[in-house]
Amino acid sequence: MDAEAGSFAKDIENIPSAATPSIVLASLISNLMATGLPIAILIIYDRVLPNASEYTLGLLTAGVLAALAIDVIIRIARGAIVSHRAARYSHRAFLGVMEKVFAADPRSFQAESTAVHLERLGAIDAIRESRAGYLPQLLVDFPFFVLFVALVFLIGGPLGFVLLAFVGFTAIAAIVSGLSVRSRMEARQANNSAQSNFLTEVLSGISTIKSYAMEPLMKRRYERVMESSATITANLIQGSISAQALTNLVTQAAQISIVAAGSLAVINGGMTIGGIAACMLLTGRALQPLNRASMLWSQYQSVRIAKQRIRELAAMPTIASGGGIVRDSLHGAIEFRDVTFSYSNGRTVFENLSLAVEPAETVLISTRGNWGGRSTLLALAGHILLPDRGTVLYDNVEAEAFDDEWLRSRIAYLGPNPALFEGTIFDNITGFDPSPEHIAEVEDVAEELGLTEAVSKLPMGFQTEVRAGAGDTLPASIRQQIPIVRALARLPDIVLMDECNSNLDRDADDRLRAALARRQTSTTILLVTPRPSFQALAHREITIGSDEVADGAGDDAPAVEVHAELRVVGAGGAAQ
Missing domain, CATH: 1.20.1560.10 (ABC transporter type 1, transmembrane domain)
Structure with missing residues (x-):
């Protein structure tokens, strides 16, 4: 200890x-x-x-x-x-x-x-x-x-x-x-x-x-x-x-x-x-x-x-918090430098991974065959998981140098299984933050994504109670919209979308795509999604394979062996 x-x-x-x-x-x-x-x-x-x-x-x-x-x-x-x-x-x-x-x-x-x-x-x-x-x-x-x-x-x-x-x-x-x-x-x-x-x-x-x-x-x-x-x-x-x-x-x-x-x-x-x-x-x-x-x-x-x-x-390992760098915002650059990550069961997901994402760039993360690792890559990029070796940098500064709470507040992770808390819909979309400034941002994003219109059809509106288990009566689309609104209302500099729209109805899905498109000029976005409409937003695609991570789509994409040095190579074959 x-x-x-x-x-x-x-x-x-x-x-x-x-x-x-x-x-x-x-x-x-x-x-x-x-x-x-x-x-x-x-x-x-x-x-x-x-x-x-x-x-x-x-x-x-x-x-x-x-x-x-x-x-x-x-x-x-x-x-x-x-x-x-x-x-x-x-x-x-x-x-x-x-x-x-x-x-x-x-x-x-x-x-x-x-x-x-x-x-x-x-x-x-x-x-x-x-x-x-x-x-x-x-x-x-x-x-x-x-x-x-x-x-x-x-x-x-x-x-x-x-x-x-x-x-x-x-x-x-x-x-x-x-x-x-x-x-x-x-x-x-x-x-x-x-x-x-x-x-x-x-x-x-x-x-x-x-x-x-x-x-x-x-x-x-x-x-x-x-x-x-x-x-x-x-x-x-x-x-x-x-x-x-x-x-x-x-x-x-x-x-x-x-x-x-x-x-x-x-x-x-x-x-x-x-x-x-x-x-x-x-x-x-x-x-x-x-x-x-x-x-x-x-x-x-x-x-x-x-x-x-x-x-x-x-004795539980902790993520250091407090006393680090705090800025007004991030530019949004992300760099993986020789990152190795394994889960507690010993399975190595990445070894010596090196790649970079530019500010305000939208990148699609895909895989070849049945190979996984997309969600893990997003979790590492979102400072949710920590690498075993190597480091993740934001704006050319190591993640450990930032104040942990502040850093995570600048990154929005939109996951496939959203967490909702006991309380009202309003409590959940505001994250229990009653400040007027934050509530104003929440209202704007809720209107933008169509949540306001959907919730207005409920008898209690935003005061509808959120419950777990069999007592849950919220439509699946609204349940998935709530954490998306909560995350985007913080005006993040980096958005990590991990198949967060699987239960959205057509209108909510179109509104989310439009909202991400409007943010592309100022926000770095990493996408994990099977939907072509969202894939079309990407400026670039990173493909994860069993022994490689490559830039480009399909089996013809250039790649390098990952166990020597896992990195992204450009379409012309030059290492980035």
Whole structure:
């Protein structure tokens, strides 16, 4: 893990701690108030009852009740402070994680399933309980354990050793229980991941499952997943119940042992009855943080797994953003210089690719036979994918030198599978940007592409809700127009058209072609399209073959071998 990833993981794991001065002070007062009851019991048994002092009894009772009330108030206040800090932590942590997600290299991010990413995001809740929840409170309370043990030694003398013996037994039991729980938690995490993957697949592909009558098969798969989940959950619950029962047994055994040993001391004249009662109460109080620590130690095993998930998230490759070059616009020149690109499955798409596109040039990207790579070429040109080696330049400047967010704002990628978001059509075409200037541009482009006319026929117009799955009632043409309008409204300097018009009706298709034609004098356009009407816009054609990339159309186009140096050659055979 590099230094930046390590710093990100540490920030998520460690902000903020609940052991603040206010929490420490509240814990100090609360624990001091807790000593009031045992001391009062000691005085009542040893002083008040033998002397029949009703006045002293009243004062002691009032004092103890006041101490208990203060203790309750302080605990409530401390809980409110911790809850507030936990909420702040969640807010900051989720914002930090989403920044990491938005900056992630799409190739690495998409190599893992949605369920894996959701599991990593869910790890924040476990870490919140660790760093901003009740664990810090326990750590603050734990030192006062020494105070209660010291009071037992002060009042009961050797009874303190009885208490320490049970403390040691509790610590050993907690360690053994925690190690057992850890292996079970790891098994549950793996099972949860499998269950989430299955549910994601089913919910996203429910129409396909129904159309192929695959419901019985999917039910059998889910039964197997849930059978394993039920077994693991049962083991965890059984372990938790056993640990809780053991904790209660130790507490009761400790108090009984204190009473028994104290009774022997009373018989021998070495202790009073009040001392026994006080030591018994102090023993219960001393074991409380230890018992909570025992339970939290088991829970901490899940926190360790959550931290590992955060480290995995932190280790994801990112695209550098911020601090780079920002201009008013790009001229639109694109150059691939010795670019090599492979997907995560090891398939090499381009090797040592070198080609150039001039500003305001319209280039058609085609392939020979069944060879692919057109969409990958556009994604590299759009800074959506990053090359393994080599570099992509814009206006003779390396892409890495630009501010990443600004650079992507100057490039419009029009893909075949447009992404729409929950909200209205208006929200989607504006990209949730409410600025008046942007809305004006959106309205102009929507009118130009005919979306305004098409949407006006809907009952709710631009306020029509965009939904996913079976709830989607938008015509396919409108669904494909929405992201096109959203992209072109940003007035991009480079347009990458990747078969984005497959579902457009005739009028919308003609309007899109006319819109691209109007932009040819000022915008660089790369086209991937089978439609002759759009192909006719191209000034030049780049053809991708199994071993070559060539300028020109058809099998007679001149080409060079790609594995030596992949480059575009002109119609006359000279390298460009």
